């Protein structure tokens with residue numbers, strides 16, 4: 001290691017400044033030699049009892065610390081705001097960018113030479129990666145791992161079943177008592193959701209990008225190997241500091257292309273698109289919405305995991321984990337990409353084997369031929385919209401139907417089960433004002449439940465369109481992320497009850513079949529968007545958040561400010 005450690009700008013100082021930097025740290029009982037040139041590694045922890053998926057992170061951090069100490073580093077754990085998907089109102093996505101700012105400023109402002117990011121529940125991964133990328137010191141991700149598969153009446157269940165249970169309850173197939181039993185069996189252990197929802201998609205994303213050690217994505221939270229991985233990660237981050245291996249060295253355009261392809265092969269979350277775009281924006285890699293369609297169009301579904309398939313994350317681990325999936329698709333990946341352990345992706349997965357063909361398929365005989373996202377264009381979504389065909393009904397991939405419009409989520413909740421709602425199975429449900437600015441925060445409500453009277457006919461899917469997101473655990477013929485959103489006066493704002501909407505996934509088209517003159521007339525009636533929040537974080541958010549097709553970052557957060565601290569007040 002030739003480069004001077006940045007932490008020495010604090011602890012290496014003499015006189016009054018060095019005294020202040022060191023003396024107060026010594027109140028924690030730290031011997032003087034810890035400050036003499038050891039790499040100082042921050043452990044950025046999203047532990048919180050309000051984030052149940054990350055509630056085991058203090059214990060996991062102890063394993064990381066052990067590894068750091070073994071390798072000759074000095075660990076310092078610090079908290080950042082945590083985002084629990086299930087508890088936070090109005091939606092955790094509102095705060096992803098806020099957490100990224102917390103992370104970025106906490107890393108830069110403190111005497112850290114490297115950082116381990118403790119990531120779990122959905123937004124904690126992108127938020128921490130975004131923040132760390134904007135500082136660009138050596139960084140390694142340790143994910144918390146998925147929980148054990150849920151059980152109900154002798155069968156496996158996961159988060160995706162919540163949507164099924166909810167429809168069953170509304171249509172009278174399931175009783176409240178049975179729902180309570182399912183609730184008791186859903187979350188059997190520590191860890192995040194057991195399906196390939198957003199949290200597991202994010203854990204796979206960091207492994208595919210090369211930001212974690214191999215195997216990080218799929219080791220269950222309760223498996224002792226999760227702690228082993230944490231300890232090895234602690235050892236490795238110290239070496240990364242010595243080698244000066246930083247996120248910008250790892251996160252090349254090729255690494256992003258790998259992540260896009262891997263997300264398709266596992267049937268990953270649609271939220272992946274928004275988060276990866278935001279991360280790319282932080283490291284300055286040009287990435288477009290269309291890349292998610294174009295690059296993955298020939299990638300088949302290789303992992304048979306819910307919500308696109310049958311199994312759960314612990315099944316993936318038993319079947320060989322993400323390395324085995326990537327091994328099957330190596331010819332489609334950039335194997336030369338460097339990863340945090342200093343080896344290439346190809347080297348890391350060289351010996352991986354798929355151990356269970358019902359969970360991991362070969363590239364030649366996949367579970368589905370095409371697994372990626374379709375990026376739609378048309379007059380209803382000039383800047384794009386997204387659909388996940390693998391989780392949708394093939395019979396609805398080409399569909400024209402009359403719009404049933406809900407002006408906002410409250411309107412939807414109030415009227416969806418009205419007997420008088422003018423809806424039939426061919427209708428297209430349209431939900432407005434759930435976009436980045438309109439809600440604000442773009443909640444996961446796009447896979448809105450079907451009207452009771454349609455469910456009673458035995459119908460289980462309809463075309464649904466919104467400017468919102470969908471839980472990574474959700475499914476259905478759901479068009480999401482319509483951009484520009486209603487609140488930015490996108491064409492979605494012009495849709496009225498009874499208008500014909502045409503979806504053609506093969507042609508990548510989504511159109512409102514209303515003539516242009518009429519649309520102009522309607523557009524002239526719209527007023528200019530206004531920020532209705534007079535103060536606080538919501539005002540900042542609505543003023544600066546970008547549209548979904550750009551990744552929903554704040555316009556002023558793009559790029560990196562580096563790790564240099566410009567002023568020193570001592």
Ligand code: FES
Nearest residue numbers: 053121192193199
């Ligand atoms: Fe945390 Fe699903 S609620 S990962």
